[in-house]
Amino acid sequence: xxxxxxxxxxxxxxxxxxxxxxxxxxxxxxxxxxxxxxxxxxxxxxxxxxxxxxxxxxxxxxxxxxxxxxxxxxxxxxxxxxxxxxxxxxxxxxxxxxxxxxxxxxxxxxxxxxxxxxxxxxxxxxxxxxxxxxxxxxxxxxxxxxxxxxxxxxxxxxxxxxxxxxxxxxxxxxxxxxxxxxxxxxxxxxxxxxxxxxxxxxxxxxxxxxxxxxxxxxxxxxxxxxxxxxxxxxxxxxxxxxxxxxxxxxxxxxxxxxxxxxxxxxxxxxxxxxxxxxxxxxxxxxxxxxxxxxxxxxxxxxxxxxxxxxxxxxxxxxxxxxxxxxxxxxxxxxxxxxxxxxxxxxxxxxxxxxxxxxxxxxxxxxxxxxxxxxxxxxxxxxxxx
Amino acid sequence: xxxxxxxxxxxxxxxxxxxxxxxxxxxxxxxxxxxxxxxxxxxxxxxxxxxxxxxxxxxxxxxxxxxxxxxxxxxxxxxxxxxxxxxxxxxxxxxxxxxxxxxxxxxxxxxxxxxxxxxxxxxxxxxxxxxxxxxxxxxxxxxxxxxxxxxxxxxxxxxxxxxxxxxxxxxxxxxxxxxxxxxxxxxxxxxxxxxxxxxxxxxxxxxxxxxxxxxxxxxxxxxxxxxxxxxxxxxxxxxxxxxxxxxxxxxxxxxxxxxxxxxxxxxxxxxxxxxxxxxxxxxxxxxxx
Numbered sequence: 001x002x003x004x005x006x007x008x009x010x011x012x013x014x015x016x017x018x019x020x021x022x023x024x025x026x027x028x029x030x031x032x033x034x035x036x037x038x039x040x041x042x043x044x045x046x047x048x049x050x051x052x053x054x055x056x057x058x059x060x061x062x063x064x065x066x067x068x069x070x071x072x073x074x075x076x077x078x079x080x081x082x083x084x085x086x087x088x089x090x091x092x093x094x095x096x097x098x099x100x101x102x103x104x105x106x107x108x109x110x111x112x113x114x115x116x117x118x119x120x121x122x123x124x125x126x127x128x129x130x131x132x133x134x135x136x137x138x139x140x141x142x143x144x145x146x147x148x149x150x151x152x153x154x155x156x157x158x159x160x161x162x163x164x165x166x167x168x169x170x171x172x173x174x175x176x177x178x179x180x181x182x183x184x185x186x187x188x189x190x191x192x193x194x195x196x197x198x199x200x201x202x203x204x205x206x207x208x209x210x211x212x213x214x215x216x217x218x219x220x221x222x223x224x225x226x227x228x229x230x231x232x233x234x235x236x237x238x239x240x241x242x243x244x245x246x247x248x249x250x251x252x253x254x255x256x257x258x259x260x261x262x263x264x265x266x267x268x269x270x271x272x273x274x275x276x277x278x279x280x281x282x283x284x285x286x287x288x289x290x291x292x293x294x295x296x297x298x299x300x301x302x303x304x305x306x307x308x309x310x311x312x313x314x315x316x317x318x319x320x321x322x323x324x325x326x327x328x329x330x331x332x333x334x335x336x337x338x339x340x341x342x343x344x345x346x347x348x349x350x351x352x353x354x355x356x357x358x359x360x361x362x363x364x365x366x367x368x369x370x371x372x373x374x375x376x377x378x379x380x381x382x383x384x385x
Numbered sequence: 386x387x388x389x390x391x392x393x394x395x396x397x398x399x400x401x402x403x404x405x406x407x408x409x410x411x412x413x414x415x416x417x418x419x420x421x422x423x424x425x426x427x428x429x430x431x432x433x434x435x436x437x438x439x440x441x442x443x444x445x446x447x448x449x450x451x452x453x454x455x456x457x458x459x460x461x462x463x464x465x466x467x468x469x470x471x472x473x474x475x476x477x478x479x480x481x482x483x484x485x486x487x488x489x490x491x492x493x494x495x496x497x498x499x500x501x502x503x504x505x506x507x508x509x510x511x512x513x514x515x516x517x518x519x520x521x522x523x524x525x526x527x528x529x530x531x532x533x534x535x536x537x538x539x540x541x542x543x544x545x546x547x548x549x550x551x552x553x554x555x556x557x558x559x560x561x562x563x564x565x566x567x568x569x570x571x572x573x574x575x576x577x578x579x580x581x582x583x584x585x586x587x588x589x590x591x592x593x594x595x596x597x598x599x600x601x602x603x604x605x606x607x608x609x610x611x612x613x614x615x616x617x618x619x620x621x622x623x624x625x626x627x628x629x630x631x632x633x634x635x636x637x638x639x640x641x642x643x644x645x646x647x648x649x650x651x652x653x654x655x656x657x658x659x660x661x662x663x664x665x666x667x668x669x670x671x672x673x674x
Contacts, residue, residue, distance in 0.1 A: 040502035195650035227599035235525035256506030
């Protein structure tokens with residue numbers, strides 16, 4: 001607290017001296033989980049957001065108020081109200097869980113406060129429940145998985161067994177994959193939705209998958225469940241090839257899966273080993289700022305949220321109304337490649353990368369084996385245009 | 386769905402049962418002998434996993450972690466015993482539940498400070514990170530190790546309680562504390578030893594489960610529900626109850642996932658509700674309660 005106090009005192013003194021107070025121009029509310037299951041994601045997003053401001057030398061322009069959603073929808077809503085009514089922020093950035101996003105959706109829409117979604121992937125948020133005030137820079141569940149269905153069918157994989165946790169995101173990811181995979185001629189020979197957060201033994205499901213006659217498994221799991229699933233898959237001797245949504249082998253926790261993750265092929269909108277000048281610079285800066293850590297897709301969400309916000313401000317946006325109106329016009333090339341906001345849905349349009357987790361020099365890393373460019377979601381009931 | 390499929394699923398059920406047994410036995414031993422509901426058991430389980438991961442990282446040996454982490458958890462448990470648990474013994478179940486549930490959150494934040502928020506994993510030792518042929522089925526060796534470990538703990542506790550002098554002293558102290566005390570048994574010290582054993586078992590479960598699952602800061606809370614279900618179905622406080630409860634829940638969850646996948650999560654709760662209505666004391670409760 002002390003350094004903050006001193007800097008505030010200095011800022012105040014400078015303000016008196018120069019008569020042009022260096023007050024922050026834009027007030028940003030970071031609404032993220034800093035405790036609970038997704039605290040690691042909230043911290044990564046915050047780190048990415050701060051890095052973008054620091055690298056641009058614009059930390060002074062943005063005043064940041066952090067609030068913890070605790071990954072609970074009612075808490076998230078209460079904190080969103082606090083940010084809007086009490087702190088009077090110009091823009092809210094964050095939200096990891098689709099449940100929290102669902103809870104705050106009507107409030108930010110009604111209060112006409114721009115919200116930059118930096119993770120939550122629920123398709124509806126940029127589909128039938130879209131809002132002119134909600135812009136998503138992260139991904140949608142369908143966007144990440146649709147390309148994988150087509151790609152797997154093209155690889156000659158004819159029969160697939162699917163697994164995912166039994167909640168909205170799990171179902172949306174599997175449904176998106178199933179849609180394109182069957183359209184491309186593949187067959188889903190079976191699948192289960194496992195009890196979310198209650199399944200510690202995936203052995204019975206792996207045996208079911210093998211007995212189904214499938215040639216491969218396609219799954220979505222994230223966080224602790226992803227670690228458990230991949231490790232147990234490895235312990236049974238990797239009998240069927242494993243494919244999935246890229247969160248399965250996220251760089252955030254792939255090391256906890258160890259050797260079991262080698263050979264798993266997944267699709268995601270960001271891979272830390274992308275060899276582009278933008279990404280190389282980002283990975284280096286992130287490592288230098290945060291003790292050599294590799295940036296995850298979550299850190300990139302935070303980084304790109306800040307980049308799009310700064311781009312909106314640069315093109316003249318200064319208050320809630322103008323920020324909301326300007327965000328959908330943002331286009332830029334970031335760590336994950338070309339990025340633009342689709343004015344029809346306010347969802348991001350981006351490349352989806354298919355990558356394999358490989359062992360290189362004793363460490364796990366990601367090898368990109370396919371790129372599907374500029375993946376755009378259908379409006380699906382969204383009537384922004 | 387040939388024979389090997391069913392053998393595989395039977396082994397899965399046996400492995401899951403033993404994992405549940407390892408998780409619930411520490412809680413039930415402490416309750417059965419001390420009449421103390423120690424919800425901090427979940428936190429001790431979590432500490433076992435995290436300390437085990439650190440020990441394995443420092444020594445490079447899973448076996449060192451399997452031995453040292455439970456001992457470290459026991460030391461933490463001993464400190465808790467003298468600072469809190471012993472004072473709460475006469476305070477009634479509501480106070481005990483509130484204080485020990487609060488301890489979960491204290492330890493949760495301590496673990497977050499020490500190890501961070503990112504989920505961690507522990508590798509099985511190389512000798513067990515392979516598959517074995519058993520009854521014509523390829524099965525992960527580490528899962529067979531969990532089955533063996535569960536059976537060994539089961540047998541060890543059974544023999545200690547039923548066949549040894551210390552077992553007789555414990556049983557006497559549980560049946561009638563003042564009388565046992567009058568016979569020259571140091572009841573307080575005996576209970577302290579039992580509490581420590583319960584903590585060792587919690588830590589052991591944490592390390593043993595880590596190569597199968599993952600270590601997350603939420604594991605201490607999420608494990609309480611299945612553990613309490615096992616204990617309630619089997620009967621609070623008895624070794625036989627913990628054995629019966631974990632085998633029933635393990636087999637229902639596994640074969641539920643195989644035969645009635647959509648209902649797998651519900652089946653256990655249906656059984657729990659039926660037990661609470663028809664036989665609230667559980668299937669094999671401790672005597673004298």
